Amino acid sequence: MSFMLFGIVIISLCGASVYGWPDGAPCKKNVVDSMNPLLAEEHAGGLQLTEPPYRIDLDAKCYWKNQPITLTLRGNTTKTYFKGFVIQPLIYKGIRKGKRSGKLVRLDDNGSWRQQCFRTQDSVTNAHEEDKNELKLWWKNDKDDDYTVQFVATVVKSQRVFWVKSVLSKPLPPCRLHRTFDDYQPPPITPPPELHPFKLRNF
Numbered sequence: 001m002s003f004m005l006f007g008i009v010i011i012s013l014c015g016a017s018v019y020g021w022p023d024g025a026p027c028k029k030n031v032v033d034s035m036n037p038l039l040a041e042e043h044a045g046g047l048q049l050t051e052p053p054y055r056i057d058l059d060a061k062c063y064w065k066n067q068p069i070t071l072t073l074r075g076n077t078t079k080t081y082f083k084g085f086v087i088q089p090l091i092y093k094g095i096r097k098g099k100r101s102g103k104l105v106r107l108d109d110n111g112s113w114r115q116q117c118f119r120t121q122d123s124v125t126n127a128h129e130e131d132k133n134e135l136k137l138w139w140k141n142d143k144d145d146d147y148t149v150q151f152v153a154t155v156v157k158s159q160r161v162f163w164v165k166s167v168l169s170k171p172l173p174p175c176r177l178h179r180t181f182d183d184y185q186p187p188p189i190t191p192p193p194e195l196h197p198f199k200l201r202n203f
Helices: 029-032
Strands: 052-057 069-075 084-093 096-100 103-105 114-115 124-127 134-140 148-156 161-168
Touching: 052 148, 052 161, 069 084, 084 134, 103 114
Parallel strands: none
Antiparallel strands: 052 069, 069 134, 084 096, 084 124, 084 148, 103 134, 114 124, 148 161
16 A cells, blocks of 8 residues: 655545555554655655655744644645645654644635544545645644644655655744744755554554
C-alpha cells in the first residue's frame, strides 16, 4: 500500500489507482507520527530534499482561544498541483517539532480532505487523488493558548515525488502573549528519521 495525498493532516487515493492509499493516509501510529509516505513501498525512491513548490498561508498572525484560524495549502503558482498531503498543527520548538495541538475543523463542504484519525482530529489527509492547486481548512485550540503553533505538511505531487514535513507555515503565537512572530527563518531541509518501512502500527 502507498501513502498519498497529504495535508494539521493526509489526503487520499482511490483503490483502483496506482497508489495504495487512494483515500488518504491511514490512522496508524507510525504513519501519523512520521507523516512519511515511505511507509508504503510504492513510494520508495520518491523523497525530495529540494525546496518544495508549495506553501501554507494563514489568515492571521496570532490566535485566540477557541477562534478558528484559516490555513490554505497551495502551490507556489497556479499551475503547481498536488495529489496527496498530510497537515498537522505542531507546537513550535524551532527545528525540533513538538506534539500536536488543537484540532482541525471543517467549516465548509469541501470534500477534498478528511480527518486522518477522527478520535483526535489533529491530523488531516486527502480524501481523493485528483489534482489540487490549493486546499483550505480551519484550526482552533479550545483547550489552552499557551503555545506557539506551526502547521507542518507532507505533500505528494506524484507517487515518486513528495516532500516530508518540509512545507511549513510561519509560527502562530497566542495573541495574549504575542501579536506576531517576527524574524522567522525556515530551517534547512534535511532527511527524515529512518523508518522500518511497510510495517504499520496501531495506536
